[in-house]
Structures are given as C-alpha cells and as structure tokens.
Amino acid sequence: MGVRTQIRAEYGGEVTTLRTAHTSDLPAAELRAARALLDEAFDGDFSDQDWDHGLGGVHALVHDETGALLAHGSVVQRRILHNGRSLRIGYVEAVAVRPSMQRQGLGGQVMGALERVIDGAYALGVLSASAEGERLYLARGWVAWKGTVGAIGPDGVIQLPDEDAPLLWGADLDPSYELLFDWRDGDIL
Template sequence: MPPEYRGRVTPVTTLRTAHTADLTPTELAAARALMDLAFDGDFSDEDWDHGLGGVHALVHDAEGELLAHGSVVQRRVLHNGRSLRVGYVEAVATRPDRQRQGLGGQVMGALEDVVERAYDLGVLSPSEEGEKLYRAHGWQTWTGPVGTLGPRGVEEMPDEDAPMIWGGDLDPAHTLLIDWRDGDVF
C-alpha cells in the first residue's frame, strides 16, 4: 500500500476489462480525455486509434470516474523465421492526481492476464515516465535490432527506441520485425 494511505481507508476502485466494441461512446470519450490529460496534450488521434480494437482495462473510482486505462491490441511480429501473435500494449495512463497509487499496476496486471492467455508475447513502446512501472512487472527492453514489414518490404529501423517485451523466447541476434501501421510503428 502506498505510504499516503497507511492508516487510512483505501479509496474504492473497480477494475473492468472490455473489448472496444463493448464500450459505450461515453466510456471511449472518457478514456480519450484521460489520454489528453495524462500526456499533457501530447497524445494524437493516431495514438488513440492504435489503442482501439482490442481489450481495455479501466479503473474507476466509487463515483464512476475513470482513473486509469490501458489496452492491448493484436499485432504480428516476424522473428527468426516465425510469425508471432503479439499483444501490443497501448494507451496506458493514470490521472495525474492519482498516480503512484497502484492504479497503473492494476491496469498492467489485467492486460498481462490477457497477453498470457491470448498471445505469444507482449510488446510495448514505453514512455520515459512509464518505463519504471513496466520494469516492475517484468517487462524487459529488447536488445536486438528492430524493423517493420511495411509497404516497401522489410525496413530496418536502427534509430527506433527499443520496445519492451514480456514473455516469449526471442533471440536478440535476429531482428524483431513488427507489422506496419500508420504513425509510430512501435
């Protein structure tokens, strides 16, 4: 329990997972607004689009206000002659006034449960602020080369920040090629 809650009643929160198709327009709008708040306006519509179409983890307070969010969507990675189904974690954020209270950990735990049950491994592109949370959950920085299989074929990405992975038995001697998408590939 965080020190600020020792000796006090822990605030009541609820964790819910749901597919994008099962969220109402109001719930999606609240999650999108949370991204703008948490990322201080540096979260594009393209970034938001990357987090749709999969399973969302949402933490609400007792009054129903959204406090934290994350999603996991399916992507494909080619690695060492194999095509792997990847749970790609996106749009992880906690309201700034509720950070460091374990809410991000709740979101990650729920998303990792989805990854473990449905995918070969998890992949994410960490923000500097989020990296500590991911490391605490066992995510590791990929040490090998990265690239994408895009419209022009295989494209190496030597200047790309390394993604983090969770699970899977990958060999960093071989390139991690992720499927192409508009905007940030990783």
C-alpha cells in the same frame, strides 16, 4: 458481449473498480472518457493515431466509486516476424493514470489485467514505454529487447535504428534475429 471482470480494491482510501472489456463493448461515453484521460495524462501529446492504435482490443479501465475513470490501458493484436516465424503478439497501448492519482498502484492494476490477457491469448507481449512509464513495466518483469527492430512496410523491410528498444513480456526470443513489426500509420512502435 465481451469478457468483463470486476475487482474492487482500495487505493489511497478510495475504492476502485477494475473492468476489462473489448472496444466493441464500451459505450461511446466511456471511450470519450478514456480519450480525455489520455489527453490529460499525456499533456495534449496523444494524437488521433495514438488513440486509433489503442482500439480494437481489450481495455482495462479503473473507475473510482463515483464512476470517474482513473486509469486506462489496452492490448491489441499485432504481428511480428522473428527468426522465420510470424508471431501473434499482444501490443500494449494507451496506458495512462489520471495525474492526480499517479503512484498509487493504479497503473499496476491496469497492467496486471493486460498481462493476463496477453498470457491467455498471445505468444508474447510488447510495448513501447515512455520514459515516465518504463520504471513501472521493468518492475513488473517486462524486459528490454536487446536486438534490432524493423517493420514490414509498403515497400519492404524498413530498419528502425533510432527507435527505443521495445519492452517484452513472456518472451524467450533470440536477439541475434531482428523483430520485424507489422506496418501501421503513425508510430510503428
């Protein structure tokens, strides 16, 4: 069984519970609820590959007092190459808040839990922010990468000049060296 924490907090008059758990410790019904929340929050623009990218790591879930899922995010392990070093990173995926509950601090609750996981288990954190989510991350201390990015693909290094700069947490990396991400199907970042 994975590590679980519970924090009760009041947001907008509702009592919420934050829980963290590894994918393997989440029952199928809770995973289905998370996927449904992501579909709702991203207005149907959350693919099966996007969902797959968020599995296999630690999830942060916020429920209301009735048990309804209000917010979700996960952090999964990935690798980057930077300046001749391979770094184990915590990559944040699948962050969403139920649309009717946005702008009430629940995204911050989720990110606080994920940042604690990153601080305790990884060299740094990385995420690719939507235009709507970027403000939350920057306000929490995430910083935009100033260098170039690429990926190590099946046929070698692939440059990603059209990708938006990822955001980094707890990083002190030299932007004169590119970040090379591990390969995955779908969106690389």
